[in-house]
Amino acid sequence: MAASASSPNTAHLALPFFDDAHRALARDLLPWVAAQSVDERDDRAACRDWVKRLGQGGWLRYCVPASAGGALERLDSRALVLLRETLAFHSPLADFAFAMQGLGSGAITLAGSAAQQRDYLGAVARGDKIAAFALSEPEAGSDVGAMAMQAVAAPQGWRLDGQKTWISNGGIADFYCVFAKTDPAAGSRGISAFVVDANTPGLDSSAHIEVMAPHPLATLRFENCTVAREAQLGEVNGGFKLAMRTLDIFRASVAGAALGMARRALAEAVRHASTRRMFGQTLADFQLTQAKLGEMAALIDSAALLTYRAAWMRDDSEKRGVPPAGDITAAAAMAKMCATENASRVIDMALQMHGGLGVKVGTKVESLYRDIRSLRIYEGATEVQQLIIGKSVLRSVT
Incomplete structure (x- = not known):
């Protein structure tokens, strides 16, 4: 088709x-x-x-x-x-x-x-x-071990105190999977997870965050926020591994989202180039346009192969119940890094091809230009993915 x-x-x-x-x-x-x-x-x-x-x-x-x-x-x-x-x-x-x-x-x-x-x-x-996933803090984004929010055992269960920020669905979620320090001296090995209903006393999600591509974000404040013992999610001090396992599942899907935006940008570019007339011909008739479209298509396909490979590797490992043939985490990191970075390049080229229309508020390529930017940051910034991949390479040759 x-x-x-x-x-x-x-x-x-x-x-x-x-x-x-x-x-x-x-x-x-x-x-x-x-x-x-x-x-x-x-x-x-x-x-x-x-x-x-x-x-x-x-x-x-x-x-x-x-x-x-x-x-x-x-x-x-x-x-x-x-x-x-x-x-x-x-x-x-x-x-x-x-x-x-x-x-x-x-x-x-x-x-x-x-x-x-x-x-x-x-x-x-x-x-x-x-649903919402509450991991990041003002001083703990990529460095999860720097988390300051604490959960202290209380007679009624657990008392949570601290802040979470950049929380997607913040303010509209019905519940949050929240990560907090239960052993402050243990770094990332002292984190536990909890399910916290949005209407729990002591939780304030009213501090909305406005961003360039509008979607629900908020800072969460926990002050003497008490949850039942049954709200504990997984093992005590097992929260870091649980958060990383969760992110591993969905990191390749971030790459999928980037692919979708890049494919839309390419489709918009092809449509515009095929109809925009200049100097007696269409924009698509110029070799420079054809070269740009070819580069965009190659960037998309190369990212797609890494994305589909990462997803297949995880599914194959889960299906067979055996350790993966390769490093699933590194494969997901490659997919996330390449798909988001390549999509940014593709969308930028599509916008450039549209000329002045590309920066007009309300055009699709203009909104895509804003939408794609956050994907290079959330669920592990590009630089974090590079570190994951680099460490995997070093392990494979030593």
């Missing part, structure tokens, strides 16, 4: 990384998301709307395992990548709404008690509850 500005090329679905179920999933999602019309001028209202629609459409069932009402036996990285790629092609905010349901509840899927999984995961899959 040829790509247009409203329909992506699906040739990549024929690659051997996917099976027929993945191909059917992507092709079923295409007409559904293309038929949606959401007013995104108010990002918080729009995000709630997207969660509701994605839940009613059955797409959020891919964010939880079958035991909790999910579509598949376990979280499937390739399904997540394809879903995010397709959603991001049409609406980066729809992609955000989908992704946060998975990331925000992922720690419960991995380590939640039977009661926690019963109380939260089904509601996440239906779109009845909005």
Whole structure:
């Protein structure tokens, strides 16, 4: 199927990384998301709307395992990548709404008690509850071990004090998977996780953060915020490993989202170049334009191969129940780094090709230019991915 500005090329679905179920999933999602019309001028209202629609459409069932009402036996990285790629092609905010349901509840899927999984995961899959992942702090982003927020054992359970910031879905979430120090002297080995309902006394999520590509973000303040003992998520002091396992699942899906935005930018560039006339011919007739389009396509395909490989590696390892043949974390880091960086280059070239229209507020390439920028930062900045990959290389040759 040829790509247009409203329909992506699906040739990549024929690659051997996917099976027929993945191909059917992507092709079923295409007409559904293309038929949606959401007013995104108010990002918080729009995000709630997207969660509701994605839940009613059955797409959020891919964010939880079958035991909790999910579509598949376990979280499937390739399904997540394809879903995010397709959603991001049409609406980066729809992609955000989908992704946060998975990331925000992922720690419960991995380590939640039977009661926690019963109380939260089904509601996440239906779109009845909005999830959030609360890890970053004002002085602890990439350096998770520098976390200052503390959780102290109390007669009623645990008392949480501190701040979290840059929290996606902050202020609209129904619950937060929160990470805090339970052993302040132990660095990253002294972190534990908790499920905190949004209406818990002592939690203030009113400090909204405005960013260049609007989506719900907030700073969370915890002051004498007491949760029950049963709110503990996983083992005491096992929070760092749990957070990293959660991010490992969804890091390749960030690359999927970047691919979707890049594919949309290429489709917009092709459409514009094919219709924009100058000097008696179309922009597409110029060899310089053709060279740029070729470079954009190569950047997308190279990132796609790394992305699909990383997702396949994780799924294959989970399916066989054996250690992976390669370093899954490094593969996901390569995918995330290359897909987000390449997408930024592709979108920049598409904007340049549009000339003055490219910077006009309201055009698709202008919004994509703002949307893509944060992907190079969140869930591990590009520099962090480089460190992960470099350490993996050193391990492989020593």
